[in-house]
Amino acid sequence: MIEVNNLVKVYRSKKNKEVIGVNDVSLKIKEGEIYGIIGYSGAGKSSLIRCLNLLEIPTSGKVKIDGLELTKLSEKNLRKARQKIGMIFQHFYLASSKTVYENIAFALKAAGKSPKEIDARVKELLELVGLSDKLNQYPAQLSGGQKQRVGIARALANEPKVLLCDEATSALDPSTTKSILNLLKTINQKLGLTIVLITHEMEVVKEICHRLAVMQDGKVIEEGPVYDIFANPVQPLTKDFIQSVLQFNLPQQLIENRKGTIIKIQFKGAIAEESVVSDLFQQFKVKGNILHGKIEYIQDVPLGVFIMELTGEEKEVQRAINYIEERTQNLEVVEHVA
Numbered sequence: 001m002i003e004v005n006n007l008v009k010v011y012r013s014k015k016n017k018e019v020i021g022v023n024d025v026s027l028k029i030k031e032g033e034i035y036g037i038i039g040y041s042g043a044g045k046s047s048l049i050r051c052l053n054l055l056e057i058p059t060s061g062k063v064k065i066d067g068l069e070l071t072k073l074s075e076k077n078l079r080k081a082r083q084k085i086g087m088i089f090q091h092f093y094l095a096s097s098k099t100v101y102e103n104i105a106f107a108l109k110a111a112g113k114s115p116k117e118i119d120a121r122v123k124e125l126l127e128l129v130g131l132s133d134k135l136n137q138y139p140a141q142l143s144g145g146q147k148q149r150v151g152i153a154r155a156l157a158n159e160p161k162v163l164l165c166d167e168a169t170s171a172l173d174p175s176t177t178k179s180i181l182n183l184l185k186t187i188n189q190k191l192g193l194t195i196v197l198i199t200h201e202m203e204v205v206k207e208i209c210h211r212l213a214v215m216q217d218g219k220v221i222e223e224g225p226v227y228d229i230f231a232n233p234v235q236p237l238t239k240d241f242i243q244s245v246l247q248f249n250l251p252q253q254l255i256e257n258r259k260g261t262i263i264k265i266q267f268k269g270a271i272a273e274e275s276v277v278s279d280l281f282q283q284f285k286v287k288g289n290i291l292h293g294k295i296e297y298i299q300d301v302p303l304g305v306f307i308m309e310l311t312g313e314e315k316e317v318q319r320a321i322n323y324i325e326e327r328t329q330n331l332e333v334v335e336h337v338a
């Protein structure tokens, strides 16, 4: 659905100094998926997403959406193509002098729809975002979450195939964030809309994204299905982000002064529901002291971590470790005190 090839965006500062926004990014985003892009401030996320609808003109590289190479289109055709790409922002950008109804109607008018079509569509959209009772209110009379719902309705007005979200929930409190994410999830499922979502919060990714790209210094440094990245982050930055939501590590003082072998076991997917640990104690003469245990659900798929101190005869402990390694393929000996 979206294909980005070797995209580069270089800005020129007033002193004619070059600032790199996006540095040679290539991506493929599939139809109907929710694709997350995460990175710290200045990583180039907004630059990248703004290049997707040519709100920012790429310095070089290609952007193809739904078979159309946007970077090659004339001004007029680009305007038309843009109607099929909705966008929402952190600060909503609603017209303050217009009512909720008028804010949404505006996008439809711009696309040349008749008043009758506009009226029916605005009402349908307000229903979809749960704001049917607010149509005559002004933005100042709405909460942040409600404003973002108007933003979403407006972005969906012309039935786009793609919705770009630049920090759409960053100005909202956690529970409002959740309700907006749920709305995006519903829209994704109901309308089959492809969603690209920029965030600096891993919690948001964990909640709704199917795949994820991690950005640093204008580059995509890691990319893949969200669950795989949570289970096996490779880059230090990705590990930092995962750590921020999963907190699977132990405080150092808990590890010190232990007599046994401390093992960390990670359970992925269905295996998180298996009885590996109880089987272990039935089969081997070892004792286990549980130091930490947690199962997180990444969109309903479990990812668990269990940290234990094993004590017993060294040979038996080793056999037990081999056994767990075989069953989970993911065991790390944190500390081994012989």
Ligand SMILES: Nc1ncnc2c1ncn2[C@@H]1O[C@H](COP(=O)(O)OP(=O)(O)OP(=O)(O)O)[C@@H](O)[C@H]1O
Pocket: 011, 012, 013, 019, 020, 021, 022, 039, 040, 041, 042, 043, 044, 045, 046, 047, 048, 200
């Ligand atoms: N219009 C601009 N002119 C000059 N430099 C810019 C411009 N927009 C962005 N940059 C620079 O490009 C780099 C990437 O910025 P960008 O806004 O894409 O980052 P970001 O990941 O969206 O950050 P944030 O999380 O703070 O929104 C930064 O170094 C920034 O200073």
Ligand SMILES: [Mg+2]
Pocket: 045, 046, 047
């Ligand atoms: Mg940004």
